[in-house]
Amino acid sequence: MDVSPATPRIAVIGVGNDYRRDDGVGWAIVAGLAQREVQRPLPHGTRLTLTDGEPTRLINAWEGADLAILVDAARVRPARPGRIHRLQLHDDRWRTPHRETSSHGFTLGDAVQLARTLGRLPGALLVYAVEVADTSHGTGLSPHVSAAVEPVIARIQEDLAHRSPAGQ
Template sequence: MTIVVLGLGQDFRRDDGIGHAIAREVAARAAPAIRVHAADGEPTRLLDAWDGAELAVLIDSVVCDCPRAGTVRRYDSTAVTLSSVRATSTHGLGLVAALELAALLDRLPRRWVLYTVEVADVGFGCGLSPAAARAIEPVVSAVLAEVSGG
């Protein structure tokens, strides 16, 4: 089974780096057969990264109107429709739009799981806020369980 983990974000946009931070931790702990990437969210690169995957686990930061930084949500393609995913990405087109594009082009992974982490600080600079940083370990554990079939 081909499994891909994609952490989206920008390390130089404070909490937007959460996806990359989680991807680094997953890469350090996951089986070597798991493909783990840090991505910037550009749609065509995402389609290429999950090409042929039977499972793609995606991690992204989201900005909400009234953010509760560190709040994690899980979406599974077997249980939700893309239109029900309410996530405002910090990236231009956004991950949901990339998934919609992949569906139109018949380039979706067989199954995808999306973890979003609410963030409040996406200003320029390095380092995660304490609230975002607290979300790393629970999401890493959840992703490792996803990719191990548990």
């Protein structure tokens, strides 16, 4: 999925894999934003992208953006499936990669460190991470993770409305 201009002012990036159950939550949230865009248009210059989270694809997805909003699944111990975390790039947590926070073989911290080294960070990076219960093979989100989709969509829409002049 890729909706909008070649150089986005805002990039909303869903990270995940639809065939690993709860790991598809980032994709479900971005798909929900795309479906709602008919009723509630996103600010001009917003690009919606789905990716598996491979670091170079993430960097390419947010390149040139004033704001990148990344949505992903997270493994946390102890887990509370469906719990939503909202983090910003300037948070100290992003200074060092954390292996336990990603449901992928690499971390967002790895991508941030690489982008920082290459001088390709977005102007601002906002991350929504939803704690997951099941990343086994298959489709469909677990009930607690599925229940987090609409609240995250609403929070992202609020974030976008606050960054857009005149709510545009």
